[in-house]
Amino acid sequence: MADDKLFGELPEQPAPRANAAPSGAPRLREPKRNQIELRAVDIESLIGEEHPVRVIWAYVEGLDLSELEDRIKARDERPGHPATSPRLLLALWLYATSEGVGSGRALERLCESQDVYRWLCGGVSVNHHTLTDFRIEHAVLLDRLLAEHLAALAKAGLVDLDTLAQDGVRIRASAGAASFRREATLDRHLATAQAVVDELRREVETRSDASNQRIKAAKERAARERLERVKAAQAALADIKRQREAREDRRSNGKKPKEPRASTTDPQARVMKMSDGGFRPGYNVQVVSSAGEQIVVGFEVTNVGSDRGLMRPMQDRLRARTGRLPRRYLVDGGFGSAEDIEWAHDQGIEVFCPPTQSKHGTDPCLPRRGDGPGVLAWRTRMASEAGKAQYKPRSICECIHARWRNWNLRLLTVRGIEKVRAAVLWYALANNILQGHRLANA
Template sequence: MADDQLFEDLPEQDKPLPKGRGAVRLREPERRQMSMQVAALDDLVGDDHPVRAVWSFVEGLDLSALYDVIKAREGEPGHPPASPKLMLALWLWATIDGVGSARQLDRLCRDHLIYRWLCGGVSMNYHSLSNFRIAHMAVLERLLAQGVASMVDAGLVSLDTLAQDGLRVRAGAGAGSFRRRPRLDELKTAAQTRVERLRFEVETDPAADDRRRRAAKERGARERAERIAAAQERMKELEAERERREKTNKKEVAKQKSPRASTTDADARVMKMADGGWRPAYNTQIVSAPEHQVIVAVDIDTSGSDRGLAQPGIEMVHAEGYQPSNYLVDGGFTKNEAIEWAHANGIKVWCPPAQTKHGTDPYAPKKGDGVGVADWRERMKSDDGKAFYRLRCEHECINAHARRMGLRQLSLRGKIKARIHLLWFAVAHNMMRFFALHAKAQAA
């Protein structure tokens, strides 16, 4: 009895099991156990991790234009901002990683090891990240041009043959944000009335806290009124375009409904996507050196068709200082006028001819063909021409990389910001191609 009272608080022990297999022994997680881990961030990231190559790449760039605009200087007041080199590296790695949101990137800078390694203890917030992302389009254009030039100088890329293709990317606007002209006029009147009422309340309310809240509401109402006004301006462009099409195809235009514009992203347009559906989108135009899958130039178009965009693409390439001899495009880009113009400028356009409704030979010479069009038909008819045109398929790898990097739906609104998003992708893609081509050249 004394022994029972002495050990009565101990848990009951299981009796020994008979001979055979014993009880299962496992290591269970214990998340409340206190522990201390002492390690430098640099020791937690492998020496061969790709993020180190990205950081080395950014360190070698000339970012003096970004440093010149910083107001925080020695001997002057002001909170120092994050280094432009760090911000650029963060967005390049985020683009490679498929991260398209400043808020998501802000969370990753706190929680993800690789992003924490890039930050190196520098705190981030999504406002600064978002502002940096859209504030330096000229710098991104320069980085894209300098990257291509450096690869050409190193003999890694040849720009004698270029290819152009359109990639439709879902816009940030919702399908329900599109309105016709009568509804846009009603929304504009309501928005202006709300702005005036909120402004009056802000000026007459003596409470400071409540005044700040009302000022925020007024700012939101004012921004909405500006978006509606932008939608009305876009509506004028769409109506003018409809009038131009009525002159050449009146019956077809009569079957279509009146145009609509979005109140959240006026530049977006409903387009037919690759899966056959219709959604608000932008038609991104990418010009590349297909053999090496390097992006040469990018642009944004708001039309739902690629037809007629070959000549603007060549002009954009010429503006960058490139003089290609061959230009590969899809069949939807073809226009006889553009082929003649390119031929006069010493460029051979390669694209399959459109199939005729009557089943006639599309390669056969036609009465109105000029010298350039006749030469194009003869080249595309030959087996050598068809074999050479297969090089355009290499451009599809760039489109696949764009989808993998998150270029499926834009988180930025407006044509200018959409182009900035596309430039981030182009710079990040070319950076990765430089790593691959340089490693291949070293191995050779």
């Protein structure tokens, strides 16, 4: 009765119908990407405490970069826009190298889009011109930092400089196979390029219109650079001829050699056999590392396709760099030059190099007529089980090449041996920083 008095005047509610279709438009939360938001971001919390970029920044923070900072003209009350910190540029390229980034434009985009690079920049904007110039122009500084970091690792007992391993890796050059031309073709290209440069220079000097003059000046500069590359290719071709004549004087097999060619894109590049068996323009990067620790002790960039004869020049560079020579030196069979082995024996270095198989099927470790004391000791050493066991760590040095491949060191984006060497220095220093950190924490 109480319920009837309280709710008697309410209208009767209909029972819900099963599977009834809803009426009206649905209310949904749709994305709206044209709106502007203000966010509060803690840059320090963008990356974790164990992130590799913190290792690189901690290394860069402790460096003395006064030689770069002294070149900056904007100081105190003097006019001028503040320069980008060299410490920041160094850290950006070291981390970008370890991530396989080798382009200034790509790095500029990453600094705007990815949290790791935004953490490094800390609100500082960078442009690709500054980044690209910094990557190539400071090879002397990078070489000094590499030597100082190696000395610090050796002092801490993390690397053993008594046993070193040398190995070469071929890297594709920034030059097409079609850019290699013979002498007659280079002469024609030189005459054409010189005529274009002269014509454009006359047009620039006679035209008064400013915009057209800038366009003509740009074309004249491009033609002049083309002319300089053709001249460099001619000089490289003459050098190739001299080297070929010297080899033919030492040994002649009676075959007529092919006419030499040089590249008009990268005159210092040479066609050489790559790891996959193909022949392409490239550079031969010789790397010396501490056997077992994967730390780069030294390297050199050459345009010689063969490793034979490159052991002694590298040891001379090591002595000039570290002030000492190793006691044991591990190389593969491609470095097996009797002259280099004899020289190393005279210097007190034990060379571990597998001898090449004889064409007659004889044991390559047996003494041969004309062997000197160094070669005899080397053959005896490689025939023993102890010598074979000491040679095994050599394969570990190839992990550095594999790491660089993973960092996209497959195709060079710069031309010329000096610029290639500057680019490889970034890979060597980044490798030692991260690998040294792992060794210290092991």
